[in-house]
Amino acid sequence: MKVLLVGAGLSGAVIGRKLAEAGHEVTVVERRSHVGGNCHTERDPETGVMVHVYGPHIFHTDDAEVWDYVNGFETFMPFKNRVKTTSQGQVFSLPINLHTINQFYGKTMRPDEAKAFIETQADTTITDPQTFEEQAQRLVGNDLYEAFFKGYTIKQWGIQPSELPASILKRLPVRFNYDDNYFFHKYQGMPENGYTAMIERILDHDGITVHLNTEFDRDAAAGFDHVFYSGPLDGYFDFELGRLGYRTLDFEKFNFEGDYQGCAVMNYGEVDVPYTRITEHKHFSPWESHEGSVCYREFSRDCGPDDIPYYPIRQVKEKALLAEYIKRAEETRGVTFVGRLGTYRYLDMDVTIREALDTADVFLAQGKQTPAFVISPL
Numbered sequence: 226m227k228v229l230l231v232g233a234g235l236s237g238a239v240i241g242r243k244l245a246e247a248g249h250e251v252t253v254v255e256r257r258s259h260v261g262g263n264c265h266t267e268r269d270p271e272t273g274v275m276v277h278v279y280g281p282h283i284f285h286t287d288d289a290e291v292w293d294y295v296n297g298f299e300t301f302m303p304f305k306n307r308v309k310t311t312s313q314g315q316v317f318s319l320p321i322n323l324h325t326i327n328q329f330y331g332k333t334m335r336p337d338e339a340k341a342f343i344e345t346q347a348d349t350t351i352t353d354p355q356t357f358e359e360q361a362q363r364l365v366g367n368d369l370y371e372a373f374f375k376g377y378t379i380k381q382w383g384i385q386p387s388e389l390p391a392s393i394l395k396r397l398p399v400r401f402n403y404d405d406n407y408f409f410h411k412y413q414g415m416p417e418n419g420y421t422a423m424i425e426r427i428l429d430h431d432g433i434t435v436h437l438n439t440e441f442d443r444d445a446a447a448g449f450d451h452v453f454y455s456g457p458l459d460g461y462f463d464f465e466l467g468r469l470g471y472r473t474l475d476f477e478k479f480n481f482e483g484d485y486q487g488c489a490v491m492n493y494g495e496v497d498v499p500y501t502r503i504t505e506h507k508h509f510s511p512w513e514s515h516e517g518s519v520c521y522r523e524f525s526r527d528c529g530p531d532d533i534p535y536y537p538i539r540q541v542k543e544k545a546l547l548a549e550y551i552k553r554a555e556e557t558r559g560v561t562f563v564g565r566l567g568t569y570r571y572l573d574m575d576v577t578i579r580e581a582l583d584t585a586d587v588f589l590a591q592g593k594q595t596p597a598f599v600i601s602p603l
């Protein structure tokens with residue numbers, strides 16, 4: 226069959242590859258001048274540093290099949306994300322661990338002592354935390370919440386933590402040992418030559434044709450048996466019902482001679498520092514050596530019509546609009562909506578790949594009967 230894929234990010238590339246390997250004729254249209262979607266990496270011409278153009282990406286997963294898949298297309302180098310945060314005039318280790326707790330309180334507690342101590346700080350009257358603020362106060366108490374989460378979260382999301390769901394904080398652990406690895410997944414690493422090189426290789430198959438700088442046109446879909454659309458769900462319908470809310474990011478680039486901050490990611494916990502974090506990209510490739518350095522200050526704000534959508538907001542209002550778009554999508558024949566934009570969800574790369582592989586399997590079994598959503602956006 227002739228299949229059209231909209232978007233050459235991970236979703237488009239992984240689905241395209243699997244369908245091409247099964248003998249289908251795959252065309253990919255991508256509006257940007259490069260493949261890779263938001264995972265795109267390129268070398269900074271001045272310093273030679275591999276830069277994560279749309280924000281830092283660290284690969285982490287427990288899914289052995291997905292780990293084997295990415296290693297089939299690129300060598301993954303060992304990389305552990307060890308995030309620091311600046312707050313109240315000091316640098317602390319994240320996620321909150323025994324070092325953070327001992328430093329913050331000026332103590333030398335052992336794990337069980339720290340656990341008991343944090344329980345005295347935590348608000349134990351909260352039995353079923355609903356909001357981000359309640360979750361933080363139940364987990365670590367007000368002092369640590371104010372120092373590390375409150376200001377950062379206001380900057381990141383533009384609203385009070387009392388208006389955000391608890392689920393956002395549930396992504397972060399609190400550890401009563403000195404493990405400062407930001408992620409707890411079994412497999413973690415960084416592609417030796419960047420994500421774009423990996424995604425170019427995924428797309429490198431005789432059955433796949435990629436058209437860059439090409440905007441999807443609904444009329445052009447008529448010549449295909451099926452479409453997989455990884456662009457924004459509301460964009461497919463020309464935003465007719467309104468826009469699904471996103472946060473966008475502004476990256477303020479600066480170069481530095483030498484080592485600017487000594488780590489890849491430095492968060493800023495306080496609200497009066499206008500940016501959320503500074504990333505220094507050469508530290509994402511610790512096996513390379515560069516004199517010069519490229520850093521980005523990262524600012525978060527509401528996404529306008531001309532901005533890049535990064536984080537779906539998914540509050541009550543957005544979910545109601547999402548439900549309306551889902552209805553429209555389910556009435557549309559011959560199109561399957563995929564990926565982080567097509568299903569309006571925050572998706573890590575490993576989840577994106579897992580869903581793309583599963584979606585391709587459904588198409589191989591059901592062909593044109595493949596539904597609008599293989600994975601529910603709700």
Ligand code: FAD
Pocket residue numbers: 231232233234235236237254255256257261262263264279280281282283284285439440441455456457460535536563564565566572573574575577
């Ligand atoms: P995208 O990468 O967005 O690809 C969609 C593609 O479709 C884009 O290239 C776009 O240009 C194209 N497109 C859209 N509309 C059209 C159209 N109408 N016509 C033609 N082309 C179109 N995940 C991790 O696992 N680890 C991390 O550390 C991590 N860090 C992240 C940091 C940030 C700031 C963000 C926002 C995300 C991060 N992620 C991370 C998630 C990761 O970016 C996603 O998993 C991944 O990008 C999803 O791939 P996708 O193909 O679904 O979407």
Ligand code: UDP
Pocket residue numbers: 310319373374375377378381393394396397492493494
């Ligand atoms: N967060 C915070 N302080 C930090 C890091 C994270 O308050 O120093 C909050 C913030 O609200 C963020 C959430 O925890 O959205 C989840 O953190 P994660 O690092 O997973 O953020 P993301 O990858 O979504 O940027």
